Amino acid sequence: MRARIAVLPGDGIGPEVAREARACLEQVASLAGHAFQFLELPIGSAAIDACGTPLPDATLEGCLASDAVFLGAVGDPKHDALPAHQKPEKGLLALRKGLGAFANIRPAFLHPALVNASPLRPEVVRGTDLVIVRELAGGLYFGEPRSLTEDTGTNTLAYSRFEVERIARVAFELAMGRRRKVTSVDKANVLESSLLWRSVVKEVAQGYPEVALEHQYVDSCAMAIVTRPTSFDVVVTDNLFGDILSDEASVLTGSLGMLPSASLGGKVGLYEPVHGSAPDIKGRGVANPLGAILSAAMLLRHSLGLEAEAAALEAAVGRTLDAGYGTPDLKCGRNHVSTRGLADLVRVNV
């Protein structure tokens, strides 16, 4: 097949890991006889430097004209002083919005070879395999009115029935192909937005009688992720709670650097590792490329429909870990190799 893939390397370690993910996609394409055409575009701090804005029009247009978008990472402390609407992160938020992505899928899967890299005890964490489905287009991130004065900072948390319905449906569909359990997370004992959330999720659940639904308060869920991570299958929650809980869950798996994500539901799918731009390790060749590579696998699966190729790439990551290799963030007596070195091993294993 032919496909056009926009690559947005972004900031910090973004370009380093994006390069490896792209090379993996090229490898898969040449093995399977596909023709992928790549288009590199600026975003984030890199785009501010080059074009004065974190999401240039040409970048959004290029993405919308592609079959899938791969993003490295955005954010640079040198722009900390900029007002919110000019920050590098704004580029990412505007991209998600511009693509229409509303469902952020964040799997947290503990590869058996990494049990000893987790901060949790092996008997607590072994078997962890959950997916956080985070609402990505609404909630506190986008609510209006929002304002900042000398004296007050204000944001709005609002959800509409329509927004909750569509994200809940994504979660139940996903659960149908997994262990058929959905945990909906809210703060319905305090927030009106959560009361709406909970009642709409209950309605959507009626259409999925095979799926077990439980509701959890966000504070309880933050505990349960640490004390009994294996009790979760699919977790569905709002934009802010999803941001917090997915990062919390990610570290259980040995390293934040391992985790992929997909932002779906819009015109074009967006794929990015969960880790950020990590300016402290930028350019040192130690960034873990696996989150990016596994995001590329999600891209193959969800945007290009290439399930076999996606599974092959994931299996190659698994074999590389089984063979004992890793970047220095994986703290369990691995053979430490560089970003490029680890990605090379994955490619050899495809």
Added chain:
Amino acid sequence: MRARIAVLPGDGIGPEVAREARACLEQVASLAGHAFQFLELPIGSAAIDACGTPLPDATLEGCLASDAVFLGAVGDPKHDALPAHQKPEKGLLALRKGLGAFANIRPAFLHPALVNASPLRPEVVRGTDLVIVRELAGGLYFGEPRSLTEDTGTNTLAYSRFEVERIARVAFELAMGRRRKVTSVDKANVLESSLLWRSVVKEVAQGYPEVALEHQYVDSCAMAIVTRPTSFDVVVTDNLFGDILSDEASVLTGSLGMLPSASLGGKVGLYEPVHGSAPDIKGRGVANPLGAILSAAMLLRHSLGLEAEAAALEAAVGRTLDAGYGTPDLKCGRNHVSTRGLADLVRVNV
């Protein structure tokens, strides 16, 4: 000294643990020659049943006429269907507001005897000793406008300079008596309310040049609590983030049932264990009374100025744990005793 203490047993295991905490206060009083007068008042689901409202006027008045307030826990699933403003939890929120409490102090201290009860690896968690200072009177919990219709649920997250200033000052003062480090947690890369928060915290920090200040995004902090809990001393954050992060931190210490809290800054101090009403274990005599007893110690210290008595009670808890006793929530080969049994041991050790 003479003191008047309001006791609000509340719901679920609240009455069971409140009873033990009160008995500890009586024991301390009789040993040290103080005269404490107790006044039991209804709150939460118990108050809905008795008086039709989760915070009867007489309860708030009784609290305001006391030197300190001890609360067990609120919340009962039988009231899940009530609208938000009639729920048991509303009683707690209204009490905090009515007392004027704005600073919620939640220590998460890992007793050395409980290292093996933590879900984290010993080498990660050993030495954890942090305090979360949660803003309690503002933010998303109280922001207006708020509303729920058939189609939308809306809340408002707003902070004023004054609110941030006073909570930041509490955190820096606390840090001065500890390891002199403050971590301020926000989501300043996305939220205007966080931008205000961050800039006001920076201003307050100028008055405390001996204290090291760092800023962390809430998602990063949710990870760091699991990966490097010993790197924190005092964490200051808003109402919602504090709710989530303090629960997350609490389980590192072996059991949520261990943790005390104090809500200060208002007319009268409010003390409550961090755990909730735990309806599933209500009345079974297995609830951990230590969070309640340690909350009573905070009451002695912060509201009555009885530092020696507070320290004696805390030391008694420590000796009881050192001797290997615990309730069943402490999963590390303890000698399991009942709620009453464990509290008796603490009292013997005072």
